[in-house]
Amino acid sequence: MPDSDPAPDQVKAALPALAKHFDLLVIDTPPAAADWLSNVMAAADLVLIPVRPSPHDLRAVGATLRAAREAGSDFAFLLSQTPRARVTDEAARTLAQYGKLAPVNSAMRVIYAETAATGQGVTEASDPKAAEEARDLWAYVKGLLDG
Numbered sequence: 001m002p003d004s005d006p007a008p009d010q011v012k013a014a015l016p017a018l019a020k021h022f023d024l025l026v027i028d029t030p031p032a033a034a035d036w037l038s039n040v041m042a043a044a045d046l047v048l049i050p051v052r053p054s055p056h057d058l059r060a061v062g063a064t065l066r067a068a069r070e071a072g073s074d075f076a077f078l079l080s081q082t083p084r085a086r087v088t089d090e091a092a093r094t095l096a097q098y099g100k101l102a103p104v105n106s107a108m109r110v111i112y113a114e115t116a117a118t119g120q121g122v123t124e125a126s127d128p129k130a131a132e133e134a135r136d137l138w139a140y141v142k143g144l145l146d147g
Contacts, residue, residue: 008034008036008037008039008040009036009039011027011039011040011043012039012042012043015043027040027043027044037064037067037071038067038070038071039071041067041068041071041073041075042071042072042073044071044073045074045145046073046074046075046076046141046144046145047068047071047073047074047075047076048075048076048077048078048102048141049061049064049065049068049075049076049077049078050077050078050079050080050106051077051078051079051080051091051095052079052080052081052082052091053079053081053082053083053085053087053088053090053091053092054087054091057091058091058094058095061077061095065098065099074144075099075100076099076100076101076102076140076141076144077095077098077099077100077101077102078101078102078105078106078137079091079092079095079101079102079105079106080105080106081106081107081108082105082106082107082108083107083108084107088105092105100144102137102140102141103136103140104133104136104137104140105133106133106137107129107130107133109127109129109130111125111126111127111130112130121134122134123135
């Protein structure tokens with residue numbers, strides 16, 4: 001692991017050194033589209049944009065979408081914390097108009113809070129549906145990365 005996180009404007013310069021040690025680098029950013037976000041996205045092979053199916057999140061994701069487009073990044077949306085409700089289907093239709101949408105939703109499940117507390121991954125926990133979602137999402141992301 002690196003001794004410290006690179007500053008956002010240094011991410012691209014840090015990648016060659018990190019690539020010697022890692023096959024996959026995940027950069028988790030805050031949800032706000034700060035000025036530096038385009039620089040980080042430009043360094044990425046894929047930007048995965050999680051969005052909750054709510055009117056507030058759908059309005060807020062516009063800034064992140066603009067940043068991804070300005071960076072020229074390949075991106076896809078992921079519906080997260082989804083309930084089984086019409087709002088989820090409506091959010092999916094809306095997002096699909098603006099880019100790729102993961103074919104699997106990350107449902108709202110207690111197991112995510114529980115695994116955060118225990119340090120487990122969801123595939124290690126006792127919720128087979130959550131584990132299946134995680135595996136299906138990884139298969140989708142890996143397919144995008146592999147081309």
